[in-house]
Amino acid sequence: MGIDYNKRPGPASPGSVSLSKVTLTKATPTVSLSKQGGGGRLHVNLNWNQNPGGGAPQKGGFLKRVLGAAGGGTDLDLAALFELSDGRAGVVQALGDAFGSFDGPPYIHLDADDRTGATAGGENLYVNLAQVAQIRRVLVFAFIYEGVASFDQADAVVTLTPAQGAPIEVRLDEKAGGARMCAIALLTNTGGDFSVSREVRYVSGHRELDQAYGWGLNWTAGRK
Template sequence: MPIDYSKRPTGSQSNTGPVSLNKVTLTKSAPSVSLSKQGGGGRLHVNLNWNVQGAAASAGRGGFLKRALSGAQGGIDLDLACMYELSDDRKGVVQALGNAFGSFERPPYVQLDADDRTGASAGGENLFVNLAHVTEIRRLLIFAFIYSGVPNFDQAGAVVTLTPAQGAPIEVRLDEQAGSARMCAIALLTNQGGNDLVVNREVRYVGGHQELDQTFGWGLNWTPGRK
């Protein structure tokens, strides 16, 4: 069932003090941020959205014009996904490929909301991390890949925004030169101290799942999959 991310999760607490809601943009010179120091808790909403560079200007509209991307690039299907490693050594992947949508309430405490195959959804692709179980999460790798269509990350203008329930949005722009790579490692979330996830900007382009796995030492067994 899709998650209604307009609602706070059950049992979330109201703010006890002022929290800055200024957007935090992770860059090469400032690549990391702590979720707890940002005031984040409860649930982390990860959103991927994109546009064709220049399409917004020609259409006279702002925002992320995913319909323009879908039409101009012959229907690019860009997917948001996450590799996880839990504190009990369980590992896996949450992605639309293979219908591995995960779970918010049960391990791995990461859930993909839906798969936008056409690029027509204004809301982009979304996944959610249950920060109430942060002590059970060792690390998470947020990544995106082009499932179908011409590999063209350079022109997609893709942006990933990580928004804690009570903290400032954290933005990562996929603005490195991608070449013909079909996959991008976006951000690595690592548990520090048992109860805090530190977000580190990666923005590394690779050829596919196995290369991504080898780059970050995940150790999963990969087989061909469809959706």
């Protein structure tokens, strides 16, 4: 029987994976990566729009847009706390040159550090979903390293794109106050499932973030 390529596809059958974007909200804060197929890599991107009220977004990286390109040593970082199944724990971040590893522990890699705010693609990290059995949990977060910026004024959005299934979006739309750090999403391995949960929780720094999520790390001052 021939295939009619002009025929519009009907509704997705039960159990099929929709490729439309999934937005995590307070009402629906969690989605299963395992049910979307698993495997491959999870691409986590943090990006911003300085002109949420309308019109074309300004070009350039986040802080260049947030501060109107007014310059001068301002730096936003994407990062992740990790806990492996064998109990090892730590952080992947540009601070301290802890960029991680995709193929070996902790199976999380930060691709680069945009210190100037000039990169239009924001900042990116990658989680090796082929190694989820080795991962207990991952907390994706972002913080202001230098300069002054407010997450809730930047129309910030995080997109987590698995190798299979729909991209997962988390908007940082809660009021940030004076906090310089935001817990964005928590990836959790429960044994039978690997899920992503929206957090959007603002704290003042690394120690407060650790305390809020019970990571138990010893923190010292560091520089890039």
